[in-house]
Amino acid sequence: MTYSGGNPTVLSTQARLLTALGADIRTDALRVVGLGKDAGGFAGDGEVAEAMSRAASAIGGVLNGTAALVDGLSGGASTAAEQLRAATGTGR
Amino acid sequence: MSLTVPAGSPASLTARADTLSRVADNVVTRRDTLTTRRDAALAALPTRRVGDFRAASRDAGTALEGGALGATAIARHMRTYADSLDGAQAVVRDVNRRLGSIQRQISTARAEEDWTEVDRLQGELRRERGVGEDALEEFRRSRRAAVRDLNSEAELWVPGSSSLAPVEAWVAASAAIVPTSIGVDATVLRQVWRGVNADDAQQIATQANKVKAAGTRGWQLYQLGSYATVARLNRNVEAQYQAARAAYQLAQSTPGDLRGMVRAEQNLITALQRLVAQPATQTSQAQRLYGLYESLVGKDKAWDLVHQRFPNVPGDSIRPLRGPLMTRINRISRAVGPVASKIMGPVSVLLGGYDIYTGLADDTLPTDVRASRIIGGVGSVAAGAATTAIAFGLIAATPVGVAVIAVGSVVALGAWAYENREAIAETARDVGGAVVDGAKKVWGWLSGGD
Numbered sequence: 001m002t003y004s005g006g007n008p009t010v011l012s013t014q015a016r017l018l019t020a021l022g023a024d025i026r027t028d029a030l031r032v033v034g035l036g037k038d039a040g041g042f043a044g045d046g047e048v049a050e051a052m053s054r055a056a057s058a059i060g061g062v063l064n065g066t067a068a069l070v071d072g073l074s075g076g077a078s079t080a081a082e083q084l085r086a087a088t089g090t091g092r
Numbered sequence: 093m094s095l096t097v098p099a100g101s102p103a104s105l106t107a108r109a110d111t112l113s114r115v116a117d118n119v120v121t122r123r124d125t126l127t128t129r130r131d132a133a134l135a136a137l138p139t140r141r142v143g144d145f146r147a148a149s150r151d152a153g154t155a156l157e158g159g160a161l162g163a164t165a166i167a168r169h170m171r172t173y174a175d176s177l178d179g180a181q182a183v184v185r186d187v188n189r190r191l192g193s194i195q196r197q198i199s200t201a202r203a204e205e206d207w208t209e210v211d212r213l214q215g216e217l218r219r220e221r222g223v224g225e226d227a228l229e230e231f232r233r234s235r236r237a238a239v240r241d242l243n244s245e246a247e248l249w250v251p252g253s254s255s256l257a258p259v260e261a262w263v264a265a266s267a268a269i270v271p272t273s274i275g276v277d278a279t280v281l282r283q284v285w286r287g288v289n290a291d292d293a294q295q296i297a298t299q300a301n302k303v304k305a306a307g308t309r310g311w312q313l314y315q316l317g318s319y320a321t322v323a324r325l326n327r328n329v330e331a332q333y334q335a336a337r338a339a340y341q342l343a344q345s346t347p348g349d350l351r352g353m354v355r356a357e358q359n360l361i362t363a364l365q366r367l368v369a370q371p372a373t374q375t376s377q378a379q380r381l382y383g384l385y386e387s388l389v390g391k392d393k394a395w396d397l398v399h400q401r402f403p404n405v406p407g408d409s410i411r412p413l414r415g416p417l418m419t420r421i422n423r424i425s426r427a428v429g430p431v432a433s434k435i436m437g438p439v440s441v442l443l444g445g446y447d448i449y450t451g452l453a454d455d456t457l458p459t460d461v462r463a464s465r466i467i468g469g470v471g472s473v474a475a476g477a478a479t480t481a482i483a484f485g486l487i488a489a490t491p492v493g494v495a496v497i498a499v500g501s502v503v504a505l506g507a508w509a510y511e512n513r514e515a516i517a518e519t520a521r522d523v524g525g526a527v528v529d530g531a532k533k534v535w536g537w538l539s540g541g542d
Contacts, residue, residue: 010136018129025122025156026303030288030296031115032163033262038290039108039170044100048173048235050258051242057262057285058246058253059162063119064303065269066155070126073148077133080141
């Protein structure tokens with residue numbers, strides 16, 4: 001139902017989808033890290049290997065941080081849905 | 093006597109680079125998905141939650157764009173290094189085969205005491221070694237470039253990270269994106285990093301659950317955080333651009349160092365590409381606005397207006413860099429522009445008014461010509477009025493005001509072209525098409541497109 005400009009059903013659905021998106025981004029983050037380390041092993045040079053791993057780790061970290069932001073968005077949508085339900089007495 | 097073949101597996105490196113490019117493509121898809129989810133959630137949120145949600149999702153979208161660009165750039169550097177390694181290995185192996193053959197010939201010649209032949213073969217041996225050593229020297233240059241380029245990718249996100257261990261770059265970059273109030277559990281992040289050794293789905297699934305626990309404390313904490321933390325995304329890019337710009341200006345003032353100049357220019361272009369790839373950097377916004385103001389109110393006034401609006405952008409970064417020829421051309425247009433605006437603005441209003449009057453009053457004209465004259469007149473009046481008001485400082489130049497001028501002028505031009513369509517030759521129609529294309533580009537640029 002819709003209340004004061006908010007729709008808890010849609011918000012709950014979007015919260016679930018955002019959680020899945022955060023998990024996908026987190027997987028991407030770890031894949032980037034793993035690929036950087038893996039590639040470094042084939043570089044044949046210690047300094048290049050470390051530079052590859054470092055750069056990939058930094059980008060992986062950016063994506064990991066982004067996954068946390070998306071988790072926050074999911075939590076925000078979910079919390080707003082619960083608050084709307086509590087306010088309208090519609091329960092879960 | 094043989095040369096050492098550089099170690100490494102170019103084919104495996106290229107395969108990893110290809111996979112990394114595909115992951116970057118995935119990240120772009122994630123950004124699009126985020127946009128869809130954001131729009132659906134925004135439409136369903138209570139009004140008072142919309143601002144925070146929109147800001148947080150914008151941060152996440154910007155970070156995803158940056159992550160995709162970064163992964164693509166790393167994949168490119170990996171491929172470049174792999175190509176260089178492959179080439180060096182092939183040349184050195186080939187040289188070594190020839191060196192072995194020549195040495196066997198030298199042994200035979202010595203056994204036959206053919207010293208002339210021995211001398212000739214030794215010369216050939218030195219030449220072959222030279223070919224191999226040149227290839228190795230070229231590879232060493234590529235190797236240095238790869239280290240430098242990869243380090244600069246990490247530096248973009250974690251300043252000072254080129255001296256950090258990779259695991260610390262991962263921790264620091266994770267922490268740089270999330271608001272400080274959330275924080276991240278660095279110990280868990282380090283464990284996770286050590287647990288991932290390849291693109292292995294099972295390893296990653298195991299570690300993903302741990303890393304999630306290390307990084308998120310929920311929406312309420314996020315709301316307490318400052319979005320300024322995430323502005324580091326843009327600040328890093330801007331800082332790199334400003335450093336590259338300063339280096340370029342220094343190189344320009346050092347005549348004779350052509351190599352340094354070219355290198356500085358390449359670095360500047362790279363930094364500029366990163367800057368424009370970030371949609372909301374203050375420097376890029378300031379430069380775009382300066383470009384709009386400059387031809388209307390002159391260089392100094394434009395600088396004042398932009399500086400007031402973007403006080404954090406260094407003054408010398410507001411004006412875009414130009415080559416010497418463009419500087420001369422722009423100097424002329426800057427001198428003429430403000431004066432011309434003051435004269436041509438009122439002229440445009442008068443001519444537009446006259447067109448509207450004749451369109452309304454002259455009933456000897458065909459209906460379509462009268463309509464086009466009125467439409468063109470309105471466009472001309474609007475553009476002229478906006479130009480006049482901005483040129484005399486009656487209103488502040490804004491992108492909207494500039495858009496009125498650009499679109500009004502195009503409308504007036506279109507009406508004129510319509511009215512005179514029969515007199516316009518084929519060639520002129522081609523030019524008209526180019527003008528319309530140009531107008532579309534202007535509109536796209538004003539509205540934030542390319």
